[in-house]
Amino acid sequence: MPPDGPAVDMLDPVVQNYGDLRDPYSGYVAGREAGVVHEDHLNVKVFRAYRYTDVERILRDNVTFSARINGELMRPFLGETILEMDGSRHQQARGLIAHPFRPKVVASWEERLIRPTAHEVIDHFASRGSAELVREFAWQFPVRVFAKLLGVPLTDYEAWGRWAIDLERLSVDWDRGVAATGEVHDYFAPIIEARRAEPNGDFVSELVHAELEGERLPEGLIHGFIRLLIPAGQSTTYRLVGTLILAMLTHPEQLEAVRADRSLVPSAVDEALRWEAPVQFAAREANTDTEIAGVPIPKGSAVTSVLGSANRDETRYEDPDRFDITRAHQGHVAFGEGPHLCLGAHLARLEAQVALNVMLDRLPDIRLDARDTDPHWVGWAFRSPTTVPVVFTPN
Numbered sequence: 205m206p207p208d209g210p211a212v213d214m215l216d217p218v219v220q221n222y223g224d225l226r227d228p229y230s231g232y233v234a235g236r237e238a239g240v241v242h243e244d245h246l247n248v249k250v251f252r253a254y255r256y257t258d259v260e261r262i263l264r265d266n267v268t269f270s271a272r273i274n275g276e277l278m279r280p281f282l283g284e285t286i287l288e289m290d291g292s293r294h295q296q297a298r299g300l301i302a303h304p305f306r307p308k309v310v311a312s313w314e315e316r317l318i319r320p321t322a323h324e325v326i327d328h329f330a331s332r333g334s335a336e337l338v339r340e341f342a343w344q345f346p347v348r349v350f351a352k353l354l355g356v357p358l359t360d361y362e363a364w365g366r367w368a369i370d371l372e373r374l375s376v377d378w379d380r381g382v383a384a385t386g387e388v389h390d391y392f393a394p395i396i397e398a399r400r401a402e403p404n405g406d407f408v409s410e411l412v413h414a415e416l417e418g419e420r421l422p423e424g425l426i427h428g429f430i431r432l433l434i435p436a437g438q439s440t441t442y443r444l445v446g447t448l449i450l451a452m453l454t455h456p457e458q459l460e461a462v463r464a465d466r467s468l469v470p471s472a473v474d475e476a477l478r479w480e481a482p483v484q485f486a487a488r489e490a491n492t493d494t495e496i497a498g499v500p501i502p503k504g505s506a507v508t509s510v511l512g513s514a515n516r517d518e519t520r521y522e523d524p525d526r527f528d529i530t531r532a533h534q535g536h537v538a539f540g541e542g543p544h545l546c547l548g549a550h551l552a553r554l555e556a557q558v559a560l561n562v563m564l565d566r567l568p569d570i571r572l573d574a575r576d577t578d579p580h581w582v583g584w585a586f587r588s589p590t591t592v593p594v595v596f597t598p599n
């Protein structure tokens with residue numbers, strides 16, 4: 205046992221999601237009735253917006269609502285990232301960083317990289333006839349996709365996964381966050397150097413050689429972006445994959461429909477994103493005195509958009525708490541909205557779609573293991589299932 209007590213299981217979703225909260229959604233109903241809920245937090249006024257229309261407006265209006273507040277927490281670890289930038293500086297940096305996320309580039313990874321990786325992960329447990337899919341699939345699959353995208357050798361997957369956790373949980377474990385920051389920097393410095401000298405078409409090469417109006421990304425932003433991608437790309441996607449699979453398995457009639465008609469898979473993915481948004485909040489700061497839902501917001505206040513609440517707004521969605529893949533699609537804000545709309549949305553959707561398709565191809569009679577009677581979702585800032593125990597015919 206380590207000197208500081210029992211080892212924490214960092215893959216435990218309760219640990220990762222900052223708590224064991226099963227149901228934030230009933231509390232969000234009162235939030236939507238009030239429109240905005242306010243509290244003082246360490247001398248800062250914090251306003252939480254719960255309604256879809258308010259969340260959409262806040263995230264679209266980056267003149268009234270600045271993203272710089274994102275830098276306060278992240279900068280010591282991630283350096284400057286696009287998440288904290290506003291205006292033309294954000295636009296320019298995003299234009300450069302968006303290079304490797306162009307739909308054509310992402311689509312080219314599907315057959316070459318994403319699908320084979322899903323098979324490779326399932327190979328590890330397919331002959332066993334049972335698995336716990338949070339740890340054995342939902343976590344392993346995006347770790348491997350991402351590490352391969354960035355050209356990280358197979359043997360370094362474990363370190364990669366640990367960095368993702370340590371960087372995401374930096375607000376609760378500062379020392380581990382700092383250590384991970386240094387390790388990621390040292391790890392990628394020679395890779396960046398090598399790709400600068402000799403691009404090989406991989407993700408880092410794209411990033412290092414991206415050019416917009418004669419400008420290239422400064423070294424610091426390249427490192428910051430890679431550090432941001434580790435938690436942004438890994439931990440979110442793993443939550444989505446776990447949520448999608450558990451949602452399908454707990455709604456067998458909808459699973460049957462998907463089995464019979466795979467063209468329903470993209471709707472299933474977007475309904476999972478709406479229903480259990482992996483990231484529940486987006487933070488902004490009021491640049492001027494303003495109002496939301498009739499509530500005055502003084503300049504300098506922190507304004508939190510509650511994405512998980514907006515996605516269940518009863519004025520937008522009929523019966524919003526129901527998981528329903530046949531719902532006429534009205535979008536959602538699980539990837540944010542406006543200028544900071546998630547850059548990895550296309551990749552995350554594709555990974556989740558491939559995950560479900562390959563799972564159904566490889567394990568056609570997959571079902572929940574009745575011995576575990578309580579798989580469920582937890583989390584406050586992030587949401588994901590605790591476990592997804594399954595059984596199937598071994599192959």
Ligand code: HEM
Nearest residue numbers: 286287436437440441444482486539540544546547548552
């Ligand atoms: C299900 C998976 C994902 C979810 C739910 C998610 C969620 C989000 C949200 C809510 C934002 C906006 C934050 C804000 O406005 O303050 C965001 C931004 C971002 N995401 Fe994602 N994300 C996911 C996957 C990914 C992936 C796979 C990548 C990269 C490969 C990625 C990279 C980014 C980046 C770079 C930004 C910042 C964009 C900007 O500031 O302009 N995300 N994401």
